[in-house]
Amino acid sequence: MENFQPVIVAFCCHYCAYTAADMAGSKRLHYPANVKIIRVPCTGKVSALHMMEALRKGADGVYVAGCLEGDCHFRSGNTRAARRVAYVKKLLDEIGIGGERVEMFCMSAGMGEVFARTASEFTEKIRSLGPNPARVADPACTGTAC
Amino acid sequence: MITAERKSMEELINCVSPYRRLLLVGCNECVTVCSAGGRKEVALLSSALQLHFMKEGKPFEIKEITLERQCDPEYVEELVAHIDSADAVLSMACGCGVQEIARRFKEKPVMPAVNTKFMGASERQGVWAERCAGCGDCVLGLTGGVCPIARCSKQLMNGPCGGSTKGKCEVDPEIDCAWQLIWDRLKALGMTEKYEENMPAKDWRTGRGAGPRKIVREDLA
Structure with missing residues (x-):
């Protein structure tokens, strides 16, 4: 378990969290390579199915990172995503998979530190939870190709 | 539309557990509009069931298909190509769709994935409310377009009752008093004389009172 490297899928809004990730990079802030970012035009685009399929295909944790409350470029995409x-x-x-494997975060485009800290803390949380139980029980699911 | 809600995952997992190959069938009509059993909900339920059985280490295959209408035999016929490769069918349509599949494929266990609720309308995104009870003898023309059968808790034909307070029903303060709505609407329309007309006791035989109903259109049948 100590060597367990979780696969984290992060759906990041183009207008905030994705730019915050860019900002983190520009500031040379480190965050775990476990986090695989998927850029979306708005977190309102992320459906329940996207999150479920990420887990079914082997992710150990999934998070959605959108704009701060009231700051959505499309008015209410982030609040819809939170729901x-x-x-x-x-x-x-x-x-029986456990709801703590998915999370919603809000940040602005300038919050590179928050992005890096969120990525690190969520990765640690998933590391402590252990691998996705579906991935453990199904050897055909490698986390990358199933 | 006919509204429905997905059953609990616990109930669904229990009912599909005995099978290894499942045909999960959605419907493109009412249950798509009320987000209970359309293509998206089929995909989501399929994903959830697969995740669960992967966790259990149980081999489990799901084939997904969403028909244009599950309550029409023409569309249900499309399942012929898939039915043999499934041990059972889980339908996300209303009760009409489930029964149509069961009637066509008598040798297959067919189970409902949703609880069919009522005939209703969208109040806003994600909220549906009962509007029609299918009584078979519509009185909306007399009641300002508000149905006392579907929307009055007591189905009163001459309301309101004494439980109407500030426009709300005594059964639940969230429920609008249908007869208050009827009065307000008739007043706005200048048709309050309709309210003065006593409606006779309703003949429930046009509804479910005379058993299962059937419509036969001689010109079409």
Whole structure:
């Protein structure tokens, strides 16, 4: 378990968290390479299915990072995303995977430090939870190709 | 539309557990509009069931298909190509769709994935409310376009009752008093004389009172 390197999928809004990741890079801030970023035009684009499929295909944790409350470029995409994350959490609890494997974060484009800290803390949280139980039980699922 | 809600995952997992190959069938009509059993919900349920059974280490295959309408035999026929490769069918349509599949494929276990609720309308994104009880003898023309059968908790034909307070129903303060809505609408339309007309006791035989109903259109049948 000590060597466990979780696979984290982060759906990041183009207008905030993705730019914050860029900012973190510009500032030479380190964050774990475990976090695989998927840029989306708005977190409102991220459906429950995107999060579930990320887990089904082997991710150990998934988070959605959108704009600060009230700052969504498309008015309410981030609040919709937060409600979808809550829905997926409940669904994951129901099927025994555990809702704590998905999370919603909010940040602005200038918050490079927050992006790096969030990525590190979420990675540590998933590391402490251990591998996605579906991945452990299904050897065909490698986390990258299943 | 006919509204529905997905059953709990616990119930669904229990009912599909005995099978290894599942055909998960959605419907493109009402249950798509009320986000209960359309293509998206089929994909999400499929993903959730697969994740669960992967965790359990149990081999489990799901084939997903969403029909244009599950309550029409023409569309249900499309399942012929897939039915043999499944041990059971899990339908995300309303009860009509589930029964149509069960009628067509008598040798396959068919299970409902949703609880069919009521005939309703969208109040806003993600909220649906009951609007029609299918009583078979519509009185909306007399009641200002507000149905006392579907929307009055007591189905009163001459309301309101004494439980109407500040426009709300005594059954639940979240429920609008249908007869208050009827009065407000008739007043706005200048048709309050309609309210004065006593409606006779309703003949429930046009509804479910005379058993399962059927419509036969001689010109079409």
